Amino acid sequence: MSGGDQIGARIREKRIQLSIRQSQLAKIVGVSPSYLNLIEHNRRRIGGKLLTDLAEALSIDADLLSEDRKSSKVARLEEVAHYHKVDMQGESARELATRFPGWSSFIIDLDRNVRSLEAIIDALSDRLSHDPQLATSLHEVITTVTAIRATSSILSDSKDIDPMWQMRFQRNISEDSLRLAEEAQALVDYLDTDETEARTGTPYEEVETFLQENEFYFEMIETETTDVEEILNISSIRSTAARVLARNILETYQMDATALPLSSLIDDLPIQASLSQLAQKHNCKIPQMMRRLACLPTDIVGRDFGMVSMDVTGSILFRKQIDGFHMPRFGSACAYWPIFQALQMPMRLLEDVVIHTGREGGIFHTYSYCEAIQDSIGRPPRLAAHMLFYPQVQEAAQVTRVGATCRVCAIATCPSRREPSILGEDL
Amino acid sequence: MAKTVLLIEDEVNIIEALSFILSRDGWDVVTHSNGHDANEVITRREPDLVVLDVMLPGKSGFDILRDLRGDPRHQNRPVLMLTARGQSKDRDMAEQLGVSKFMTKPFSNAEVRDAVNELLGG
Numbered sequence: 012m013s014g015g016d017q018i019g020a021r022i023r024e025k026r027i028q029l030s031i032r033q034s035q036l037a038k039i040v041g042v043s044p045s046y047l048n049l050i051e052h053n054r055r056r057i058g059g060k061l062l063t064d065l066a067e068a069l070s071i072d073a074d075l076l077s078e079d080r081k082s083s084k085v086a087r088l089e090e091v092a093h094y095h096k097v098d099m100q101g102e103s104a105r106e107l108a109t110r111f112p113g114w115s116s117f118i119i120d121l122d123r124n125v126r127s128l129e130a131i132i133d134a135l136s137d138r139l140s141h142d143p144q145l146a147t148s149l150h151e152v153i154t155t156v157t158a159i160r161a162t163s164s165i166l167s168d169s170k171d172i173d174p175m176w177q178m179r180f181q182r183n184i185s186e187d188s189l190r191l192a193e194e195a196q197a198l199v200d201y202l203d204t205d206e207t208e209a210r211t212g213t214p215y216e217e218v219e220t221f222l223q224e225n226e227f228y229f230e231m232i233e234t235e236t237t238d239v240e241e242i243l244n245i246s247s248i249r250s251t252a253a254r255v256l257a258r259n260i261l262e263t264y265q266m267d268a269t270a271l272p273l274s275s276l277i278d279d280l281p282i283q284a285s286l287s288q289l290a291q292k293h294n295c296k297i298p299q300m301m302r303r304l305a306c307l308p309t310d311i312v313g314r315d316f317g318m319v320s321m322d323v324t325g326s327i328l329f330r331k332q333i334d335g336f337h338m339p340r341f342g343s344a345c346a347y348w349p350i351f352q353a354l355q356m357p358m359r360l361l362e363d364v365v366i367h368t369g370r371e372g373g374i375f376h377t378y379s380y381c382e383a384i385q386d387s388i389g390r391p392p393r394l395a396a397h398m399l400f401y402p403q404v405q406e407a408a409q410v411t412r413v414g415a416t417c418r419v420c421a422i423a424t425c426p427s428r429r430e431p432s433i434l435g436e437d438l
Numbered sequence: 439m440a441k442t443v444l445l446i447e448d449e450v451n452i453i454e455a456l457s458f459i460l461s462r463d464g465w466d467v468v469t470h471s472n473g474h475d476a477n478e479v480i481t482r483r484e485p486d487l488v489v490l491d492v493m494l495p496g497k498s499g500f501d502i503l504r505d506l507r508g509d510p511r512h513q514n515r516p517v518l519m520l521t522a523r524g525q526s527k528d529r530d531m532a533e534q535l536g537v538s539k540f541m542t543k544p545f546s547n548a549e550v551r552d553a554v555n556e557l558l559g560g
Contacts, residue, residue: 150493153522154449157544161455164547176458183451 023051042063163415217253335373339416346427350398353379364407444485473497492521
């Protein structure tokens with residue numbers, strides 16, 4: 012039974028607000044007017060059905076009448092005030108919820124929308140902070156807009172401008188308008204680019220573009236002794252940093268192709284055996300077999316393999332994305348990816364089935380493995396984790412739901428959520 | 439004698455527009471379009487006001503301002519900073535470096551004229 016010294020007062024206030032006589036309300040809920048009078052003056056405690064009936068008669072939530080400080084609307088209002096740093100007393104929130112339930116609901120909905128928009132802005136700001144191409148493009152747009160605004164203001168505000176200047180400014184506006192249109196189109200094209208298509212920009216993005224252009228397969232390395240510099244010289248890579256990264260990847264590719272030439276693997280392709288069986292048969296390390304399978308053409312290996320490699324900080328070192336398994340370009344990945352479990356259990360091959368909940372997601376079979384690399388004596392081994400994955404058609408008895416990254420994941424109840432999602436109004 | 443405004447901006451059409459309106463207001467406007475020798479130009483010209491863009495080729499407006507305030511000859515020289523980067527951290531940095539006034543693009547001509555008038559005591 013709910014009690015307290017405020018329920019009666021609230022009932023009375025609400026009744027008066029609705030211009031309902033005491034006798035009328037008493038009749039509606041089936042009590043005597045005198046009893047209702049005692050209730051309204053807090054001399055009788057009420058709860059249960061009577062409280063519910065009174066709330067219904069007064070068109071108000073029963074919890075607003077109760078003195079439970081955890082009643083949802085009061086608690087939400089208090090939380091809203093705290094979030095927006097408004098100096099409200101708890102009593103005021105309760106009074107607001109009781110006296111103005113409609114406004115209270117509106118404030119709560121407004122707060123939810125504000126926070127959702129803030130999260131979207133944060134996500135976009137984060138994108139601007141990490142995407143130099145986007146930041147540069149937007150800067151150019153703003154600069155051109157500034158020039159157009161300044162020039163057009165002169166023309167519109169000046170009554171006696173010299174004709175030569177007038178012509179000059181009109182020409183400037185014309186040029187800037189054309190440039191703005193081109194910049195805007197370039198920005199739209201950039202933002203419209205398929206997410207699986209990497210763009211030049213950061214060195215990692217340059218390398219990703221280069222790898223995707225070659226579909227992660229380098230026939231020159233497979234079929235002949237090739238200096239990787241020759242491949243880099245004819246590639247689309249321009250920056251020095253990207254060249255360093257790409258060289259490392261190609262040298263690793265070369266090492267893998269030398270240890271596991273296609274001719275030695277061909278009898279096992281299309282792949283039927285498990286990863287561990289293959290690695291054992293060919294006497295190679297599991298990460299090396301993972302890389303080989305990921306980089307061989309799908310029509311040869313028989314599966315569309317994706318792969319991700321990361322260091323102990325979770326930084327992605329290598330990324331081969333496939334349809335349905337979206338991986339973040341910026342920020343941290345989903346904590347439930349099996350690769351993170353592998354990081355905790357070095358030198359042990361993990362096999363899992365996951366459902367990727369992202370856009371066009373699906374079911375994937377994953378192999379995860381963390382190797383400990385001893386770079387030099389006296390230093391702890393460096394951990395490098397790898398996850399190889401491919402689409403699996405049949406469902407498994409046990410699956411893990413994963414996303415790409417918290418920011419764009421719709422799993423509302425995930426206990427590992429690090430930040431609100433820009434998806435899902437309930438968050 | 440008219441006070442001098444040194445406009446350091448690499449966008450040609452912005453230079454033309456601002457030069458036009460500030461000249462019309464009676465200021466003597468000189469322009470410079472890159473950052474790497476901007477401090478030398480400021481020292482040579484000794485303008486009454488520097489209108490400084492942030493994103494410049496060769497050297498950023500922030501670095502120019504930092505070097506300016508590090509030079510005793512320019513510690514009190516008025517600087518109006520213009521930038522398309524309107525985040526509060528950019529404003530904070532400009533203020534820490536000693537900017538006199540900070541304005542984000544796109545700005546109105548009236549805003550610029552008012553700011554210049556205020557900084558030059560016009």
